[in-house]
Amino acid sequence: MRNHLLPSAIALAAALSSPAFARPMTEVDLATLKRVAAPAASPDGRWVVYQMTETEPATYKRSTGLWVVDRNAKNAQPVRIADTPGKNETSPAFDKDGALFFLSNASGSDQVWRIDPKAANAAATQVTDAKAEVAGFKISPDGTKLLAWGDVPRECTSFGCDAKDKGAQPGPGTGRLYKDGSGFVRHWDQWETPGTYSRPFVFNLEGGKATMDRAVDGGLVGDTPSKPFGDGSELAWGPDSRTVYFTLRKADRKEPTSTNLDIYSMLVDARMPPINLTEVNQATDTLPAPSPDGKWLAYAAMARPGYESDRQVLMLRNLESGETKKLTDAWDRSVASIAWAADGKSLYVTAQDVLDHPLFRVDVASGKVEKLKASTEEYDGNIGDVTPLANGALLYSRNTVLLPTDLWVRDAKGKAAQLTNVNAAELAQFDPVKVERLQFAGAGGDKVWGQILKPVNATGKLPVALLVHGGPQGSFGNAWSTRWNPRLFAQQGYGTLTIDFHGSTGYGQAFTDSINKDWGGKPLEDLKLGLAAAGKQDAGIDVANACALGGSYGGYMMNWIAGNWPDGFKCLVTHAGIFDLRAMSMETEELWFDEWDHGGPWWERTDGEKWNPVNHVDKWKTPTLVITGELDYRVPYYQSIAPYTVLQRRGVPSELLVFPDENHWVLKGANSVQWHQSVFNWLGSYLKK
Structure with a gap:
């Protein structure tokens, strides 16, 4: 090295x-x-x-x-x-x-x-040599300790051990036994290993080596950081180099329906259990960030249990008195990251805000928010x-x-x-591409935003590719994507349109909440109005010569469009899209999402079939490319096989692309190339340039 x-x-x-x-x-x-x-x-x-x-x-x-x-x-x-x-x-x-x-x-x-890093030809030395792989780490402020985390069986007192408990695979076979109330069975793209969790440990640093590792999660059972997307922002050292703050959601029967991440503090060298600092809040608490002087803990908190897209408010906790205050309660944006200024008088945060995800400064004394x-x-x-x-x-x-x-x-x-x-x-x-911002009156007269991308030197009317984002609580805004990339679609000669329909983030919490139990309502109306508005704003795109594409919720919308706007597009591409809401409610893993958005478990819903695409297949006639990954446990691949079966039985031109080694997203390089080639070939078959 x-x-x-x-x-x-x-x-x-x-x-x-x-x-x-x-x-x-x-x-x-x-x-x-x-x-x-x-x-x-x-x-x-x-x-x-x-x-x-x-x-x-x-x-x-x-x-x-x-x-x-x-x-x-x-x-x-x-x-x-x-x-x-x-x-x-x-x-x-x-x-x-x-x-x-x-x-x-x-x-x-x-x-x-x-x-x-400053020395030319410097050689690296190994610090840890643990039995478990290190997924992430943080160095203490005084440089004497190392906080590391990774997948470690609960029975291990050190960072990795030869597990003796064979209860996860009882008997002579290969079967995994998930005991009553053990939490997730599978998550994102992996089957859970019973008894193994992402766990934090602290090592001493002596002579450039990590020694004397000990767990800091006490008797808690759960993942730190949270899976599948949690990272180092869910753990922090206190400035005293003695205290560790970390988030954890308990792994129990409630785990698949719970968004209750809590923040714990732990004195790493004390024989005391971790202290739950946010026990009173049953919703998400995350992003712990102690102040430089150690007096305050900043963090982000949601208010509604079970809702993963609730507004995250910047909180301050007095670590001596335990008193908390909502620093950004009056700001209708959701805090996504937190960093203290060196003087401790302000915090830097980011948040989604009308197509962008900008930088803000928050004054600690007043809560005033300033965009930088x-x-x-x-x-x-x-x-x-x-x-x-x-x-x-x-x-x-x-x-x-x-x-x-x-x-x-x-x-x-x-x-x-x-x-x-x-x-x-x-x-x-690369040929240059230009971006126009689109603003129009959407469902209910609400202001809705979007983007139009096309080659700078385009001539004549361009066919349109309408990209519908997933989430659905997300944004197809001013950000780079290595998967659904609007610039790449525009470079193929398409007027590429994105619309932040009702339910999108960055427009206030009420706008985000408005999609609840209305998946096929206002969002579809926004797409119709947005397509028409784009055609009026830019005469260089032909909205009558268009295909629509989407993944996850965007894939759901393709399945919904197929039966509720069957004459809207020349072709559709549905990737990992929900086809049958009833089956989805019991096949997906993070049940909190499905149950919040649709009104509880299936047997408690009063209008569960209202927005279910499976009920409208008798009207399907639009040529459709269906794509899925076999490792997708968020929207299992059965939800893609079913619409392909319908299309084939109805004689609708259709193709099915299945990736055996991809999950909800297509991430591998060769697979990404194949995905795009298949999609562009499909669009090219139906859109006249």
Whole structure:
């Protein structure tokens, strides 16, 4: 594991200056563009390290490595560090002395390693050598301890052990036994292993090695961080380096119907159980962030149990008195991330806000929320990974609907500048695409937003691809996607339309709530009105020559459109779409979502069949491509086989694309290319250009 320089800036500039390469972006480009994530900054703010994933175009094999940038050097070029051929390095984090810790599988499993990022040709040393793989970690502020987490059986008192309890597989066969009230049976794309959870442990750091590991979850049974998408934002060190804060939802009979994540505190060297700081709230509490002086704990909290898309309010807890206050209760936006300013007088948060996901500053004393400019463009796009630096500057990631993720720095005076541009040479080759924002009166006269993308140099009327987002409580806004990418559709010669229908996020909680028990109502009306409004706003797109596409809830909407707007489109693409709400209510794993959105378990619903696509198949006639993944346990693949069967039996032109190694999303490089090629071939068969 050693450090290496990137190709010279001269070669990069030459690539950027050559217009001869202008061409449409392709599905191969989307799969192989570099992916930046997980930025970390040294204590003095000089050194920035990030992970970058690269994809080999011939094999689509991916590898992830670490790169460092010296912010003090003029025209500094990123340098590869800890480079082990054939292995991955991820999750960089600095200690107080500027040493860099990270995860690597160089020893055969994911473990914590350490390197000096400033030294040329520095060699990395292994820090942990545990029986379990390390999924993530955090270094204590004083640098003497390491908090790590990973999948560990409950019976283990150390980070991994040879489990003796064979109760999960009783008898001579291969069957797993899930005992009464044990929680999830399967989740997202994995069958649960009974008795094994994601658990946090603390190690001492002595002489560059991790020693004396001990669990910090006490007798609690559940996953920390939460699965499948929880991460390090659900755990935090206190500034005293003695206290750990973590979130956990109890794994019991209620787990599949519960959104009750609680925040616990634990003195790591005390013989005391963890303390539940949020026991009074039966809804979600998450994102624990202690203040620099240790007096306050900031966190995000929802109010309604069982509702995963409730508004997350920024909370402050006095750690001495236990008193709490809702800092952003008057702000009708949902806090997605939290970071303290160094002086402890304000917090930096992000939140979805009308197509963008900007950066905000919240004053601790007053709760006043101020939107901060975080780019040099009119719209800031999608801001994440916010890291306050020592000099009052901010490091963060940024992407837009046109540009993949790079790192930016906003100085103490408020000036934003781009720090990395890892795909500059590739992006310079692509034909330019322009974006128009669409605003129209939707269902009930409410203001609804959308976007129209198309090639800058397009001539004549373009056929339309209407992309419908999933969630349904989400947004198809000004953000880059490696799966449903509006720019890529526009580069194929389509006027690409996205609409944030009723139920979308970033427009106030009432707008988000409005889809509850109304899946096929206002959203469908918004899509109809939005398609018409787009045609009026942009005469260069032909809304009568259109296909519609969607995944998850967007796939549900395709199935709903097939029976309730059968003359609206030349073709449809439904990916992982819900076809039968009755079956879905008992096949999906996170029951809280289905039961909140539709009014409880199936046998308690008064109008369960009202928005069920299966009841309208007698009107299906639109040619449809159906796509699913066999590892999808959120919307199981039976929900895709059934509509394909209907289409075939009714003689409707249809195809079924099944990925045996994908879940609810198509993530692997070669599969992504195949997905897009199949979709573009389908659109091209029915849309006249």
